[in-house]
Amino acid sequence: MRRSAGLLLFRRTREGVEVLLGHLGGPFFARRDRGAWTVPKGEYEDDEPAWDAARREFQEELGLQPPDGDDAVPLGEVRQSGGKLVTVWAVEADLDPAAVVPGTFRMEWPPRSGRIQEFPELDRVAWLSLDRAREVIVTAQTAFLDRLAEHSA
Numbered sequence: 001m002r003r004s005a006g007l008l009l010f011r012r013t014r015e016g017v018e019v020l021l022g023h024l025g026g027p028f029f030a031r032r033d034r035g036a037w038t039v040p041k042g043e044y045e046d047d048e049p050a051w052d053a054a055r056r057e058f059q060e061e062l063g064l065q066p067p068d069g070d071d072a073v074p075l076g077e078v079r080q081s082g083g084k085l086v087t088v089w090a091v092e093a094d095l096d097p098a099a100v101v102p103g104t105f106r107m108e109w110p111p112r113s114g115r116i117q118e119f120p121e122l123d124r125v126a127w128l129s130l131d132r133a134r135e136v137i138v139t140a141q142t143a144f145l146d147r148l149a150e151h152s153a
Helices: 050-062 131-137 141-150
Strands: 003-015 015-025 041-043 073-079 086-091 104-109 115-120 122-129
Touching: 003 050, 003 141, 015 104, 015 131, 015 141, 041 050, 050 086, 050 122, 073 141, 115 141, 122 131, 131 141
Parallel strands: 003 086
Antiparallel strands: 003 015, 003 041, 015 122, 073 086, 104 115
């Protein structure tokens, strides 16, 4: 079974709680908004603790040190439509999206062209209100937003 782990950063503003999400990079998501935003996360093997993977993937995907997470809130797991099991922790922290230096991946594009191109794993990151995040996040990950809202109420 494929597993991913990630950190959902959140901050409190006068308008309410905001979360830091990333827009999935690459050509398949370039023109999509709904369902194309995600918690920064990545896959890990069974022998790596999920918490360690979440912190490693945060650094790989955003190019920034993860916050210490001493007060991290476990948001549990969800199973995405493709079958991947995703585990997430919420961490209250602030960061400037302009400071992000995303990791990259390589794929053949256009299909069957023989050309290998490099794309950012996340082509942009942004702070979004919980309502806006619910509109655009990968459907299964909505549960993390609901659990965070319960915690921060």
